[in-house]
Amino acid sequence: MSSDFSNILIWLAVLWPLLLALPALHQRLPFPRHLAVLPAAFLVLFSADSALTVPWLLFGTSFSLHGGGRWILVAIVMLWLLTATLLWRAKHPAPNDYFTTLFLLTLSGNVGLILAADLVTFFCFSTLMSYGFYGLLIHGGNGQVHRAGRLYLICLIVADLALFEALLLAASNTENLQFLAVHQAMSNVPATHFYLGLVLTAFMLKAGIWPLSLWLSTAFSAISSSRALLLVSIPVAAGLLGMLRWLPVGKHSFDEWGLSLQIIGVAGMLYAAFRFYTARQIRLLPAYGATVGSGLFMVLLGVGLTHPSLWHDFAYLANPYIAVSVLFLVSLSLFVRRAQHDQPPDTTFDSIKRSIKWVEKKIQILAQQCSVELHRIHRLSAIAGRMLSRSPDTTRSQKLEKFMDGWSARMIMVVMLGLLLTWLMI
């Protein structure tokens, strides 16, 4: 596949949904929402790894599609196609409604930020996606959704301000705002900690990561299930991707930040499990699943910030993790949708109660297994640490030993606990 063709597909993936967003156009086409996703789907399927720089656009816009980004784009394309299909089947909304415009604007922003290769482009598409998403969130919603929308909007405005300040800090330290150059430039300058704080706050707000996840659960309890697919995946995926792209992970050791992220991640996972267990509303499962998933990512990111050398060993997993999270959350949403949809209206509540009881039972059984497994892992890790200390490959053994030492070893256990909790929820 030639690079020209790939570049055309990159353009189309971003611009085609924008063009279709014009009501005069999409109202005349069959399946406009599906059609809008097609260039992105073609890009994923047929394009080789590619990069496109447009020097005359904004401050010089650049896009790229490489291994990691492709994973996420695959998941996002599947998500949007699925949502478009569900909306079509539900005959929602009416053809002359602005919902489709908002849908397509959000789609364009979402695809654009995945393809963005520099900070300004990412920020630009993130803004488009976020405000479009706000529209999707509150469109036709009741009072509760509007309250959630207001919360989201406040979070969004504060997040964008923080990102803008971070952007200025980065630009004042390097002329090249491509992600890799920014990682290099912002890893060890006086403003690094401020930059890290701004970026983390911004994306935690945007993604609804605990403890800044207020809007997510509020919105989720009132929104229709078709839109819930988007609600739970789009901001979370964009937020996690943003952290991955903006933070100089693996360049320098940031012990305090790393530790903080690990604590936040673990606390978020436990909070989600606890809230789900006490709330007993199965429709909130994807929202809490998202909190667990993002919590786990925060732990991984925290480990990366604390141990940059180790990050290089598992950095390649970060993008696929986000992609898998998206697909996982989509599956979770579909499961909940089906659980609610299969029952006649008068027995829905019974179905939920049955589901909760089933989950409780599974928790009881598997919690015992979990404790046994954790104990075993703990012992194994201690043994592995001792063995590696005697290994001839001293550099690697030191790295691993350092990693297994102290908080990180406990973190691994808690990460596994988080995974188990999520699985148990299902």
Added chain:
Amino acid sequence: MNWDAWIPLLVVASSLLPGLVIFTLAEERIRLRTGLNLFGALTKLALVGWMFWGVYNGHHFETRLPLLPNLELVLRAGPLALLFVSLSTVLWLVTTIYAIGYLEGSPHRSRFFGFFSLCVTATVGVALSGNMITFLIFYEFLTLATYPLLVHRGTEEARRAGHTYLVYTMIGGALLLLGTAWLYSLTGTLEFTPRGFLSGLGEEHRHALIIIFVLMIAGLGVKAALVPLHGWLPLAMVAPAPVSALLHAVAVVKAGAFGIVRVVYDVFGVDFATGLGVMEPLAWLAGFTIIYGSLRALFQDDLKRRLAFSTISQVSYIVLGVAIAGPIATIGGVVHLVHQGLMKITLFFCAGNLAETLGIHKVSEMNGVGRRMPWTMAAFTIGAFGMIGAPPVAGFISKWYLGMGALEAGQSWVLLVLAGSSLLNAAYFLPILHAAWFRKSPESWPHEHDFGRKETAWALLLPPLITAALALAAGLLATLPFSPLEWAKLISVREFYRP
């Protein structure tokens, strides 16, 4: 005089002469009046385009006419002058089209369009002024030409607003005149010079120069609506929408802000002014005005009044960029002269459309208006996002350069001002957008006019769409040659911070 020496004069005359002829036309000579208006606007556009190309390639356009002994009326087209002239010319054309549609069927149109042309003549004169005395003449001419437009409706409220405007601007003009005369007595020249013409003055004049600076900034600050000299601007929103657009985006407030740029860079010189210690207080005043204007806008239910307080805030970005005293911040300030104009005129056009088509004057009446007037509200949305500073609209570029300039100059507090302003802009613009797009429409509008299948008349709809597209293009294509940003960089290099 060669041909190049005539062009600045012709640019001024291209609106002056049609304006004078229009005064003499009877009300029913609609076609001739419209033809003269458009002929003047298009001629000016062509002449400015010619100068634009010439200045870029190093040509010198200057008209000198004897005025008083030792004083000449000088019209000169440097890069900074051309930035303002281009803005005025392009927006005059668009506003003329809008005004033709807006005033259709209303009385006293010849009077209106006559003064409208004089107003643009004065603005272009202000922009092209090559010395302080020429600037002063056109600056006062602008005051007088704008007053009849303000009171055009002839209501009691309009007369009160006009009276307030006149009192403020006359006092401002007097202060400026006093400062200018004092300056002339010290230097014997008033010729605008890159990097200023005061560096030769000794330390013994320090206090006098500080007072002169304060007098001149106060005189200009009235039109630029710097707090506490802004009182006239919110009242002036009683004027018809095209006049509001002209006041807020093209002529009056811009003349004030442009004057401050001239005084700081071409009279005092930025280094000299920094040495006098006057730049930091100016920056603080601008910062305060930015926040104050936004805070006041937050509590206005009248749409045009909200936009007026927004102007008070946004115009001070220009002053802030100048007062930070660094090349990057200057680029941000100067380019905002154009960007603010494009975005604010869009918003005023849209406000006018809502008033003319549906009788909507208040934010609380805007529920669901996005469905009734989608194109108008789409343009309004672009303008509002630009004001917030969201990418890729032009406002983002201005804020970017102001922020970068503040960091470069070590004035990090400016970032807080920018963040606070963006937050407040979001707080008073986003509820409007929310109401317009997501709330249910009322069963009937306050005063609806029927335009058939169209949402409103073409003459009212096209101008905001054009200016919204320009605001978007100014952001998206900021790095293309001849974009406002690239021209502001040229100004910074050629006029302010020559290596």
